[in-house]
Amino acid sequence: MSQVPAIRLRTVKEAPVRRDGDWVLYWMTAQRRPRYNFALQHALHWCEELGKPLVVLEPLRCDYPWSCERFHRFVVQGMADNARAMDRKGVTHYPYLEPEPGAGRGLLAAWAERACVVVGDDYPAYFLRHLPRAAARQIDVRLEVVDSNGLLPMRAADRTFARAYDLRRFLQKNLLEHLAEAPESDPLDETEPPRSKPVPDEIAERWPAAEPRRLLDEKDGFARFPFENEVPTVETLGGHVAGEETLLAFVEEKLEAYGDQRNQPERDATSRLSPYLHFGCVSAHQAFDEIADREQWSPKKVSSKTAGQREGWWGMSPAAESFLDELVTWRELGFNMCSRETRHDRYESLPDWAQKTLAEHEDDEREHVYTLEEFERGATHDDLWNAAQGQLVREGYIHNYLRMLWGKKILHWSESPRAALDIMLELNNKYALDGRDPNSYSGIFWVLGRYDRAWGPEREIFGKIRYMTCDNTRRKCSVDGYIDEYAPSDGQLKLGFD
Incomplete structure (x- = not known):
């Protein structure tokens, strides 16, 4: 070993x-x-x-x-x-x-x-x-x-990176040496430890072992647990078996379309790997290995002419490099922040420029202001936003592109930026299978300016924060079928077991 x-x-x-x-x-x-x-x-x-x-x-x-x-x-x-x-x-x-x-x-x-x-x-x-x-x-x-956690050891970074571009440059200089020290694909096959002794009686009696398969087969097996929230289950199966099947299906059937189609909500071109990465069912190393094998990649294909660009360094196809930028750059960016900054989930962790511009526009008049409950039930005036919330409640997932819009409009329609952050964290952490994760914190705080720059023109409420609209998303993406599928038909979503 x-x-x-x-x-x-x-x-x-x-x-x-x-x-x-x-x-x-x-x-x-x-x-x-x-x-x-x-x-x-x-x-x-x-x-x-x-x-x-x-x-x-x-x-x-x-x-x-x-x-x-x-x-x-x-x-x-x-x-x-x-x-x-x-x-x-x-x-x-x-x-x-x-x-x-x-x-x-x-x-x-x-x-x-x-x-x-x-x-x-x-x-x-x-x-x-x-x-x-x-x-x-x-x-x-x-x-x-x-x-x-990832391809780059958390302690390999020499600082907290403020932009994806900066981490990408660091990775392009340093990642290959860590890729050469990959984990064993199946460590249980590499060694045969001695057989374990019986479980001590004092442990078995005081803390009885669970019977996972039996519990899953029981009709109301989970009703016995005193959970904080009533959030129904989803069709997505957990575990490394389902996770590896999802990975292989993506690489074999959907990777080719990922680069061009992943931002289209009505096209099934995303990987759906984030829950398995979050719960540790699938490793980023395994995902990388599957991509590399498909691309017939070796370290000799790496380019020495790139300096922080999204594509071109790996020497793989554009679709593969687009996916690896999400799996490696953006995912590792979240782990870099969380491992080095204890206040990574606090409003005060936002860049100074973002806090400043949001403070300057905090008192701007808002045409629409919704409460947490109204957001949660998908009861806004916009059917596209309501559909995104509907997908989150029903499936524990929001299509990647619409998740950005989902967050931007919460900022737009909340009474303050701090209230918007609280609402995003609550809804994402309560319903998303991949919530409570360094990568999901990156996405939520990106809405408020983390890993971004100041944008113009300066707007009400947003100030210099990057702006997104539902109407523009409708022009860029085909969403009618998505809205029909996920928006509440009677004006609000059913929550919990109601």
């Missing part, structure tokens, strides 16, 4: 490795997959060195912010996939679903008590970013977390 690059490792608990322990513990919280997973690979490396079995603890709280059946089911579907993958290799996979707030307290410490070392996921956003530090206070064994 090859070693994980040191730049991706971070020791959170400086304690000795307990060489006489019973197992190596992988605490799976963000990278919920058995393939292309640096953290799993690192845990297996410890198994090889120590001659110990592997235990994978995959827990899920019931009271995480914006908790709901939609997100819970997506994760549990992945747990079922992971259980099958681990079982085939004789690895103990212990899924735990907290039945009530606080019930899971002490579970990690109980497993860690007999562990040689604990390996966890290093994720820079949402409540997950606080977990390693909290865990370090509860255990007395070495805790290491691993960055398996």
Whole structure:
């Protein structure tokens, strides 16, 4: 088993490795997959060195912010996939679903008590970013977390990038050396750790393991959980099996049209990978490998003549380079911000020029002002915006281009820029499968000027913030069928289970 690059490792608990322990513990919280997973690979490396079995603890709280059946089911579907993958290799996979707030307290410490070392996921956003530090206070064994988020290690950047162009230039100078240190595609196939010992009775009795497949088969299995929100499930399946199928279907059937058609809401040319990337079901490395294989790419094709341009550096087709700019540049931009700026989700993190121009126009008269509830129910005067909100509520997704318009009009129709930010965060985090993610924070804050520049002419409400209109979108895109599909027919969307 090859070693994980040191730049991706971070020791959170400086304690000795307990060489006489019973197992190596992988605490799976963000990278919920058995393939292309640096953290799993690192845990297996410890198994090889120590001659110990592997235990994978995959827990899920019931009271995480914006908790709901939609997100819970997506994760549990992945747990079922992971259980099958681990079982085939004789690895103990212990899924735990907290039945009530606080019930899971002490579970990690109980497993860690007999562990040689604990390996966890290093994720820079949402409540997950606080977990390693909290865990370090509860255990007395070495805790290491691993960055398996993107092609560029989070600690490889030398600064917080203010523009995609600047990060793109940095990537074009530095990314190839990190691509050469890719994760094992299937680390469970690369080694065979000793068989795990039985689950301790005291753990099994106090924190009974979940039965993901049985729960998914029950008609009202999720009704027992005290979720914060009533948000129904969606047709999109969670887990690495569905995620890999989605990736392969995109590469084989839709990539060619991606460059020209991805901004057309009525064309199915987008990848639909963002939920799988967010929940860690699919790795950015795996997505890159599939694209590179299709393009018959090698590092020798990289151009030395580009300097921050969107296309031309990779030496791939325009469609492939367009997709990689989203997967690599824009996605990594969000991880760069979240890993380096603790206030990345606060209004004050906006560029100074954006805060200034929004403040200058905060008191401008607004023709339309809607409340959070009116936005949530798609009860605005514009049927295209209502349709975008309808897709979010129904599918947990908004077409990429319309998501930008969705945010710009919330800014336009809210009582203040700060209120607009609160509304965007609430709706996106409550309904979007890919919400609560560094990449989604990038999109929301882009609406308010992050990663952008001042635009003219200066307008009411927006000031120098980039402006978008529903009418212009109708001229650029075919949207009549989209509106028919998603806009509420009776004036407002049905929410929750009503």
